Amino acid sequence: MRRAVALALTVTLVVAARALGGEAPARFATMALGFILIVASLAGEAGEALGLPRLTLHLLVGLLAGPEVLGLITPDMTRQLQLVNGLAVALIGFGAGMELDVEALSRQRRELLRHGGILISVLFVGLFLVTLAAGPWLPPAAGMGWAGRCAVALVSAAVMATFSPAVVMAVLSETGARGPLASRLLALVVMGDLVLVVGFTVATTAAHLLAGDAANPVAAPAHVIWEIVGSVGVGLAAGGALSVYQRLVQRQSALVVTAVCLVLAEVGSRLGLSALICCISAGLMVRAASPDLASATHHLLDRVRLPVLVIFFAAAGASFHLREIVALWPFALGLVLARAALIVVGNALAAGEGPGLPPEVVRRVPAGLLSQAGVTLGLSVLIAREFPAWGPSLSTIFVAVISMHELVGPVLFRRALVAAGDPGSAPVGLAP
Amino acid sequence: MERSSQLILTLCMLGLLAVIGGQTRLLRLRRALGLEQLLAGGFLFLPLGMVLSEAGLGLLDRDIVRHLDALVTLGLGVLGLLLGLQVDPDRLSGARRGLGVAAALETFTTLVLVAGPLYFALTSWDLCGRQDALAASALLGCVAAISSGHAYRAALRGEEQPEPEESDVSRVANAGTVLAVLSAGVLVAAFSPVKGLGAMEKVLAVFATGSVGGLSAWLLATETHDAALRTALLLGVILVTAGTAAHLAVPPVASTLLAGMVLANLPGTVARELRDAISFLEAPLTVLLTVIAGASLRAPSSWAAAGLLGAFLLLRTTGKLLGGRLAASATRAVPAGLGLGLLPSSAVAVGLALDFHLQLPDALVDVVLLVSVVGALLSETAGVWTTRLLARALPAVEPAPPAAADSSLSPGGPG
Numbered sequence: 001m002r003r004a005v006a007l008a009l010t011v012t013l014v015v016a017a018r019a020l021g022g023e024a025p026a027r028f029a030t031m032a033l034g035f036i037l038i039v040a041s042l043a044g045e046a047g048e049a050l051g052l053p054r055l056t057l058h059l060l061v062g063l064l065a066g067p068e069v070l071g072l073i074t075p076d077m078t079r080q081l082q083l084v085n086g087l088a089v090a091l092i093g094f095g096a097g098m099e100l101d102v103e104a105l106s107r108q109r110r111e112l113l114r115h116g117g118i119l120i121s122v123l124f125v126g127l128f129l130v131t132l133a134a135g136p137w138l139p140p141a142a143g144m145g146w147a148g149r150c151a152v153a154l155v156s157a158a159v160m161a162t163f164s165p166a167v168v169m170a171v172l173s174e175t176g177a178r179g180p181l182a183s184r185l186l187a188l189v190v191m192g193d194l195v196l197v198v199g200f201t202v203a204t205t206a207a208h209l210l211a212g213d214a215a216n217p218v219a220a221p222a223h224v225i226w227e228i229v230g231s232v233g234v235g236l237a238a239g240g241a242l243s244v245y246q247r248l249v250q251r252q253s254a255l256v257v258t259a260v261c262l263v264l265a266e267v268g269s270r271l272g273l274s275a276l277i278c279c280i281s282a283g284l285m286v287r288a289a290s291p292d293l294a295s296a297t298h299h300l301l302d303r304v305r306l307p308v309l310v311i312f313f314a315a316a317g318a319s320f321h322l323r324e325i326v327a328l329w330p331f332a333l334g335l336v337l338a339r340a341a342l343i344v345v346g347n348a349l350a351a352g353e354g355p356g357l358p359p360e361v362v363r364r365v366p367a368g369l370l371s372q373a374g375v376t377l378g379l380s381v382l383i384a385r386e387f388p389a390w391g392p393s394l395s396t397i398f399v400a401v402i403s404m405h406e407l408v409g410p411v412l413f414r415r416a417l418v419a420a421g422d423p424g425s426a427p428v429g430l431a432p
Numbered sequence: 433m434e435r436s437s438q439l440i441l442t443l444c445m446l447g448l449l450a451v452i453g454g455q456t457r458l459l460r461l462r463r464a465l466g467l468e469q470l471l472a473g474g475f476l477f478l479p480l481g482m483v484l485s486e487a488g489l490g491l492l493d494r495d496i497v498r499h500l501d502a503l504v505t506l507g508l509g510v511l512g513l514l515l516g517l518q519v520d521p522d523r524l525s526g527a528r529r530g531l532g533v534a535a536a537l538e539t540f541t542t543l544v545l546v547a548g549p550l551y552f553a554l555t556s557w558d559l560c561g562r563q564d565a566l567a568a569s570a571l572l573g574c575v576a577a578i579s580s581g582h583a584y585r586a587a588l589r590g591e592e593q594p595e596p597e598e599s600d601v602s603r604v605a606n607a608g609t610v611l612a613v614l615s616a617g618v619l620v621a622a623f624s625p626v627k628g629l630g631a632m633e634k635v636l637a638v639f640a641t642g643s644v645g646g647l648s649a650w651l652l653a654t655e656t657h658d659a660a661l662r663t664a665l666l667l668g669v670i671l672v673t674a675g676t677a678a679h680l681a682v683p684p685v686a687s688t689l690l691a692g693m694v695l696a697n698l699p700g701t702v703a704r705e706l707r708d709a710i711s712f713l714e715a716p717l718t719v720l721l722t723v724i725a726g727a728s729l730r731a732p733s734s735w736a737a738a739g740l741l742g743a744f745l746l747l748r749t750t751g752k753l754l755g756g757r758l759a760a761s762a763t764r765a766v767p768a769g770l771g772l773g774l775l776p777s778s779a780v781a782v783g784l785a786l787d788f789h790l791q792l793p794d795a796l797v798d799v800v801l802l803v804s805v806v807g808a809l810l811s812e813t814a815g816v817w818t819t820r821l822l823a824r825a826l827p828a829v830e831p832a833p834p835a836a837a838d839s840s841l842s843p844g845g846p847g
Contacts, residue, residue, distance in 0.1 A: 006651035010669070013644045013676055020629060020637075021679040028679050030502040034671025038652070041664045303709070306660040307667050 003042060010038055029077045036065055036073065037307060040314045051418070053410040054174050055167065055313045060407075062317025073318040086275060088312030090261035091305050092169045093276040096186060097239075097283020098294045099172075105187055111357075115184070115350045116191040119369075120161060122346030123339070124199065128157035130338045138331060139397070140390040151207035152390060158203035159379045159398055160339055160372075162196050164409065165189040165276055167371035170309060171413050181361050181420040185368040185413075193276055193375070197227050200379060204386060211387070223272065231268065231277035238264055238278070239285025246293055257297055258304050276375070316373060316406065325400045332400035339401075343369050360420065367416035371409025372402045477719050478782075478809055481726020492727035501790060502671075504724060505684050507717035508783045509674030512685035514714055515613065515780065516646075516692020517707045518606055530765030531600060535607035537759040538774065539577045542751030543615060547573025549747055550740065557736050560796045563625045568800045570619035571788050575804045576748040577612035578781040579605035579774040580815070600766055601773040601822065604759070609780055610689065616784055617642075617686025624681055624791070637680045642690025645673030650695050653702045663709045670710075681791055685783055718779040725782045725805050728789055730798040737799045744807045749775065749814075772822040776815030777808035 014035050021028065040061040044054030065072040105112065135141040135149035144152065168189045172182050201224050242260055264282060265275040287294040325332065343366040351362045380398035384391040486493040551569035554560055560568065581602040621634040629637060649669040656662045673691050674684035696703040732738060756771030785804030789797050 002651040002655045006648040009644050009648050009651075010672055013641065013672065017641075017676040017679050020633075021681075028675070030505045030671055031675030031679050033502060034668045034673075034675050037668035037671060038665055041661060041668065045658075045661060302660040303663040307664040310664055 007039070007042065010035060032065075032072055032077060033311065036061065036314045037310055039065075040310045041306070044310065048174070051414070053171050053414045055170050055309070056407065056410045058310050058313035059317035059320075062314035063320050063322075064317075065314070066318030066320065068320070068322045073315075078315060078318045084308060084311045084315060086265035086269065087258070087262050088308050089166055089275055090265035090279045091258065091301065091308055092166050092173075093279030094257065094261050094283040094286075095173060095298060095301060095305065096165070096169045096190070097235075097280035097285075098287045098298050100186065100190070100280070100284060100287075102284065102288075104183070112184070112187050112191070115347075115365075116188050116195075118350040119188070119343070119346035119365075120192060120195055122349060123342045124157050124161045126342035126345070127160045127339060128153045130335075130342075131156040131160075134331075134334070139328075140394040144390075147210045147212070148390075151210040151387075152394060154203045154207045154210070155383055155387070155391075156335075156394065156398075158196075158200045159376060159383060160335060160401065161192075161199065162372060162376045162379065163189045163192045163369050164371040164373040164375060164405075165193055166312075166375070167373050167406070167410055168368055168413070170313075171368075171410055171417070173305070175414060175417055177417045179361075179417075179420065180357055181364055181368070181417060184357060184361070184365060188365070188369065190280060192369075193274070194228060196375070196379075197274060197277075198224050201227075204383075207387070211389075226272060227274055228277065230271070231273040232281045234268060234271075234273055235264065235278040235281025236285045239282035240289065242282065243286050243289035243293065246297070247290070257301060258308075319377075320403045320406075321396075321399050322403075324396050325403050328397050328400045331397050332404060335397070335401050336404050340366070340370060364416040364420045367412040370405055370412055372405040376402050376405075477722040478726035478805060481723040482729060484723065485727040485729065487731070492724065494728075497724055497728055498790070500724060501678075502675075503720060504783075504786060504790060505674045505678050506667075506671060507721045508683075508685040508787055509670040509688040510710060510713050510717050511721075511780055511783055512613065512674070512688030513670055513692040513695075514707065514711065515606075515610060515685075516642075516689040516694075517696045517703050519610060519693045520696035520703060528600060528603075528765055530763035531603050532607060534759035534763045534766045534770070535604045536611060537762055538604065538752070538755030538770065539608040539611045539615075541755035541758055542748060543573040543577045543612065545751035545754070546576040546744065546747045547619075550743060553740060553743060557739075559736055559740075559799070563623065564796055567620060567623040567625055567788075568796060570623050571616065571785065571800060572744060572803060574612045574616035574620065575777075575781045575785055575808070576744065576751060577615070578609045578778050578784070579752070580776040580778040580812070581606035581609065582778075601770060604766060604770060605774050608774065609778060610693075613683070613686050613689050613780060613784070616683050617690070620784075620788065621682040621686070628681055634680065634682050638677065638682045638686050639690060641673050641676045641680070641682075641687040643694055645669055645688065645691035646694025646698070648672075649691065649706065650698045650700075650702055653706055654700060659709065662706070666706050666710060678787070678791075683784060683787055685780060685787065721779055721783045721786060725786045725801070728786065729802055729805060732799060732802060737802060740799060741803045741806055744803045745810060748807065748811060767822070769822050772818040775811050775818045777811045781808045 014031060017031060018028070040058045043057040043061050047057035048054055062073070064070055067073060067075045067078065131138065131141075132149055132153040135144070135152065138152070141149045141152040168185055171177075172186060238260055242257065245256065260282070261279055264278045268278045269275050283294075286297065347362065347366050347369075351359065376398065380395040380402070383398070384395035387394075481492065482488060484492040547569045550572050551565050554565035554569060555562060559565070617638040618635050621638050622631040624634060649666055652665045652669065653662055656665060669691070670688060673688050677684040677687035692703075695706065752774045753771035756766070756774060757768055759770060760766050760768040782805055785801050789801045791797075
C-alpha cells in the first residue's frame, strides 16, 4: 500500500513537472531516468512474486516507457542510456568470473566441450541451411545468386547462433541458482561467446569473399587471436591489479570494482577486445587471488549492480522495435522457431554422447540458451555497417528476432531452473 | 576523436579519479603531505578539472560537460540529501542551546554582506541586467555563506588535539550550510531569469519536490527490506527529486536537502539506514563535481571578473568574521573567533554554482562560476591556517568515541 502511494506521488510529480517545465530535454532525462529506476525496480520485484524474472519486467517497463508507446523515454534518451550497457555487461561478466569454479569445470571439461561443440555446430550448420533454403523469400537475399545467398546465410547463422551471456548471468544472479543446470549453462554461454568471436570473424570474412568484396583473409585470424588472447590477458592483468589494490588498502570497495569494470568495458572495446571476456577473466583472477576477498566484493557489488541492471534492461526494452516486429513477424517467428528447434535437436544429440549430467537436467538446457540480447544486437549493427547493400534489411529482421527472444527467453529459463530444482541445489561447477 | 568515444573515455577516467580520490584509506599519505584539509573538500581536484578542460587537454569540453548533466544532478542530489538527513531530531536535541541562532546569525550576515554589495557592483559595472544581477548576487551570497563542517575537525587532527564526534564549530558550519542551501532554494529560485514558472511558483516547486521526494523515499523504504533494492529505489527517488527540480530551473541540492529533512523527521530508523546505504557515493560524487566544475571554468574576458572575485573574497571573509563575532556576543554559545573556523568552503558551494552554470550558460554565469569556485578554493586554502589558529586558541575537548565516521571528504555529511 505504501509503495502504491509512493508511486502515485512520484507519477504526480513527474507529470506536473513535465506539464510545467520548459524545454530542457537534458534535465528532463535525469527525472525520467529516476522514474524508470523506481518503476522498473518495483515491477521487477512484483514480477518475481509471480514467478517471472525481474529482468523481463524491467524490459516491459522500458518498452512501455519507450519512444514507441508512452514516449517518456525519447529516442535521444535511449541512446544516452546505452552508455550503461558497457558497464552492465562488464559487471555481469565480472560477477560471473568470480562465480566460475575453474577446478570443478575442468573436471568436466571433456563432457562440456562435447556438449557445447555438438550443440553449437548443429545450431550454426542448421541455421545456415535454413536461411539458405529460405533465401528466395527472405527480403535481403531475394533476387540474389547462389554466392550472395550463401553470404547472407553465413552471416545470419553466425549472428543467430549466439546466446545471451548477459541474460543468463542476470537470471542466475537474481535467482541465486547454483545447481548443475546453472553451472552448465554458465559454462556453455561463456564457451559460446568464445566461439562467437571466431565464428563471426570467419563468417563475415567468407561472406565478403562470396559477395565479391575486397577482404583481407590474413587479417581475420590476427583479429581473432588479439580479441581472445588480448581480452584474457588484459582481464587477468586488471584482476591482478585489483587484487593487489584491495590488499594494499585492506578494503573491498564496490566503486573501485565498478570503475575498473567501466574502464575494461569501454577502453577494451575500443581496443578491439571483448568486454565480456575481459571482465570474466578479471573476475576469475580476483577469485583465484583471494576467494575471501572475492566473496566480500561480490556481496558489495550487489548494491551497485541492481540499479545498473535495472537501467540496462529498461533501456533495452525502450529500444524495442515494435513496428519492425509487426512488419516482419512471419520471418522473425520462422527464425525464432527454427533456432529453438535446432537448439533442442543439438542438445538431444549431445545428450546421446554423455554430457555428464542427469537426463532431467540436460533436457532443460535449451530453455537457457534461447535468450538473445546485447551481444546479438551489437553484431546485427555491425552487419548493417559491413554489408551496406543487404546488411540493413537483414539487421532489421535480427532486431525483430532478438526482441522476441528477449521477452520469452528469460521467462522460460527461470521456469526451467525452478523445474530442475536448481535454486539451492548442490553446487557443481559454481562456487558455493 | 569520435564524440561518443570521448564521452565514454572521459567518464571512465572520471570514474577512476572519483573512486581513487574518494578512498578513505590513503589518510597516512595525505597527512604526510599536509593535504588532508584541502582534500577534505575535494578542492585539489579543481585544478585537475582545469587541466582536462577545453583550454587544457580538451577532454572535458563544454559539450561533454552538458552530457554529464545527469551525473552532476545525481551528485547534487546525493549531497543535498545527506545534508538534509543530518537535520534529525536526535542530533538537534543533542546540540547546545543557542547554536541554531548562532548559525543563523553568521549565515545571514555573510549572505547579506556578500549579496548586497555584489548586486551593486554587477549593476553599476553594467555586467548584466537587474534580474540577472539579482539571481547572480543571491547565488554568490548563498555560496559565500556555505562552510565546511569537516575542516575544523581536520584542523584538530592536524594539531593532534582530541577530536570530538562533532564540535560546536562543525555544528554551526553544517547548520549554516543547511540554511544557505535553503536560502538558495528560495532566493535563487525566485530571482532565476530562466523562463517558465513565476518566482513564487519556483519557490513552491522547491518545497513540493523536496517534500514529495522525502515522503516517497520513506514510504518505499519502510516496505522494502532487500538492501540492494532499497539502494536502487533511493537512487531513483534522488534522481526524480533532483531531476524535477533541475527541470523546473530550481536548485536540485535545495530540493533534496528538504527531502532529507522530511525523511529524517519521519518515524523509524529508515533515515539512518538510507544514509548508510548511499554514503559510499558521497566521496566519489564530490570529486566528480569538483573536477567538472574545474573543467567548466573559463578565463575572464574583463578585469571586472577579477574585481568581482576580489570583492567576493573580501566580503566573504568579513562576513564570516563579523558573523562569528555577532553570533558569539548574541548567544555566548560560540567563541568570538568562530569565523576563523568557518572560512573553509564546501563542495556544496561548488555544486550550487555548477548547477546555476548548467541552467544558464552565458558569459555572466561563467563569471559567477569562476568567482564561486576560485573563491571557494582560496577560502579553503586560507582555511587550512585559520582553522588551526582557532583550534589552538580553543580549549581541548573530549575525544570522540571510536565509532566516529571516517570519511575522507566530509564525515558526517557534505557540509
